[in-house]
Amino acid sequence: MVHRTLVTQLEAGGTGRFPVLAHMTYDADDPFAVTVVFSHDGRVLARWRLDRQMLADGIRRPVGEGDVRMRPQSTGQWEELRLEFFGDSHVDGERHHAVVLAWAPAVVSFLDETYEVVRPGHEEVSVDGFLAEVIAGG
Template sequence: MKSCRSDEMVMYLEVAADERLPVGASMGYDIDDPHAVRLEFTYAGSVLACWYLDREMLAEGLLRPVGVGNVRLGPATDGTRPALRLRLRGHVPQGPGEAVLCADASDVALFLERSYALVALGSEAPPVEEFLERVFASE
C-alpha cells in the first residue's frame, strides 16, 4: 500500500493588485501524519519555504474563508477559474513577512480526493489500540 503522495502544481504569488508571479509548489500527504498536508514552494530545484496545513482546513478553504493568525484560506477566482487563496504569514531573517498565493481549485480538490483514497476523511484517528498492543508486547 502506498503511504504517501505528492502532487506538483503552479501557484501564483500576488506581488501587486494586478500582478502575479508563477511559483512551483508541491502538496504532499503521508498517512503517518493523517491530518497534515505539506506545502512546499520551490525554485530551480531548491525548497524556498515549507508549510504544514490541516487537511480538513484546506478542504473547507475551497468552500469558505477559514483560518486565523498565520494561515488563512478561502475561495477566490484566478481570472475565470475557481481558485484557493492562501495568505501565509511567517518570520524571515528580515522580520515578519506575508505571502498571498492562489492555487487552481481543481488542482487542490484533486489532491484532496487522492489523499482521501489513502485515509478517508473522518478516519484520521491514530491507531491507539495497535500502538498500545505493540508497547505492551515489547515488555
C-alpha cells in the same frame, strides 16, 4: 503516500503574479496534515504543514485566523484557492506576508486522492508512537 506538484501563482505586491511550484504531500502516518513545499528555480522558498480539513474547507469558505488563512477566490474564468501565510515580524512591526493562488480543481483532485488513502473522519494517530517521540526528544 500521495504527492502532487502544482504550478501556483505567488502574488508579489504591486508587481503582479509569478509562478512557483507547490509540492504537496500527504502521508497516512500524519493523517491530519498536508505538507507543502514551495519552490522556484530549484530553490525552496518555504515549507508549511497545513491541516487537511482546513485546506478542504478553504475551497468553499474563508478559514484561518492565525499564520495561515485560506479562502476561495474567483477571477471570473478561474476558481482559485487563496492561501495567505504570515511569518515573523519585520523591524517596523509588520509581519512577513505571502499570498499564493492555486487552481482550486487541482487542489480538490489532490484532496480526493488523499481521501482514498484515509477517509475524512477515519484519521488515527498512534498515541504510543507519539509518546515515544516525545520521550525520545525530551
